[in-house]
Amino acid sequence: MSVTVRVPAKVNVQLAVGAARPDGFHDLANVFLAVGLYDEVTVTPSDELRVTCEGPDAAQVPLDRTNLAARAAIALAGRRGLDAAVHIHIAKDIPVAGGMAGGSADGAGALLACDTLWGTGASREELLEICAELGSDVPFSLVGGAALGVGRGERLTALEVGGTFHWVFAMAARGLSTPAVFREFDRLAEGRDIPEPVASADLLAVLAKGDPEALAAAVTNDLQPAALSLFPELADTLAAGRGAGALAALVSGSGPTTAFLTRDAESAEKVAQALGASGTCRTVRTAAGPVAGATVV
Known part of the structure; x- marks a missing residue:
């Protein structure tokens, strides 16, 4: 059995940045819009955690445990006392290191795919909490649509959009x-x-x-x-x-x-x-x- 999740890129229609905080991060007012460029993340049971990738600039994607997709699997497995023994395959179409949250998309995609594969029953709130631990843009990759992100960008409020x-x-x-x-x-x-x-x-x-x-x-x-x-x-x-x-x-x-x-x-x-x-x-x-x-x- 395998599970595939499709997850979109984002564009920031507003990115307001505050001064550096003591922890090195910056407070943001980040208006996200999800757009129709997608990565697909497929997870399959395996003997051990491994990551593969194909698509444009796939050679630039880390395939070790620093990859956000791998970190997502490890985070969810750790909360449920499971072994993160899955093969994560990423089919890239979102630009790598391009400012469109491609890595964050892969993290959100892997999290949802592992949750579905393992049947963990995690709530939306718990998944968003894990996303926020992984990175500032990861929660929005899970939610999509349009949203205002504050804090580091991880605290989201859905926004109304009147058209395409x-x-x-x-x-x-x-x-x-x-x-x-x-x-x-x-x-x-x-x-x-x-x-x-x-x-x-x-x-x-x-x-x-x-x-x-x-x-x-x-x-x-x-x-x-x-x-x-x-x-x-x-x-x-x-x-x-x-x-x-x-x-x-x-x-x-x-x-x-x-x-x-x-x-x-x-x-x-x-x-x-x-x-x-x-x-x-x-x-x-x-x-x-x-x-x-x-x-x-």
Whole structure:
């Protein structure tokens, strides 16, 4: 018997970042939108815990116990007195180290798959608690849809969305380390007062209306200057997308994937074609959201 879970990528339509806390983390106001790029995580009983991976950039995915999917299996097994003896196979389609929560998606996918395989009967609340222990973005990967994340981003409130938003994602030639981007954020913020991060009331209102042009005027990412500082070439990708007619262009999360909001599916295809021909990125994908979170298939 095996269980397969499909789990989506995310884009941050707002990422407000507070000053570094004593524990090294940052308080966030993080407005997540799940989009239709998916990893599939399959778990099968095995003699021991092992992880395999296929798909774009699979060679960059760790296959040891540092992988969030492996850590999820170990965490759930530990709570139930079980042996985490499963083979976890990840079919990647979410960019690796791309700021779209691909690793977090795999952690949430493996957690739900192991819970289903083992029949642990864990409540949604317990699964979300384990997700929060694994990482800041993991709870949202389980939940999907649209949500506001506060604290480190792990405390979620579901948000109303009035329609479907169409996106283009441009994948860069190399990855960016999320911790490195936060360190650069701290460096750039030295000597400045950093306000407490809060969700934009205007942004939440336009999400509920489903108006892409209004949303385009409201999207923000406080990590974008840090990502551009570490990876200046991303500015060329952002300019190419704007020039092709995107309503908004921003770095997705900690980057280096860049995200372009468009008016509709037809506009997304036109922007994708232009970005693909621009020579400023490695690959281009289109996706719409919101979509459901981790789902057994």
